[in-house]
Amino acid sequence: MPAETLDVRDIPPAKRHPTIHDAFADLDAGESLELVNDHDPQPLFYEFDAEVDDFDADGYEVEQRGPGEFVARLPKE
Template identity: 60%
Template structure:
């Protein structure tokens, strides 16, 4: 499954990189994002704009104060 650590990417460029990675995935795959904050704005953006984003299967966990790991699944249909 694709994994993208965006903590070293300038914030202004993060969403573009994430969208590129998500677009390149096959249906049924999940993109794992490692971020320095909970990616709620990204979740809402993808839920509103990306029909293939399976928002019901989205998960996020906080592993450290500056480490959030979010799973962005791509629906199979």
């Protein structure tokens, strides 16, 4: 699965979720958004699971790579 990477650590918090939603919407089916964040994006997972029909919640993964660096994969069906 090809992945598009989006690092939101330098984006103001109020603009992060809209930016992530826009980047995800631009993906084709079968692609993933690799999200780099400064905290565990668990609330974003719940938001996507509830609101985004083509989000593949079963394929979601998150990994903490270091202090202040969480990388999540949001796959699109």
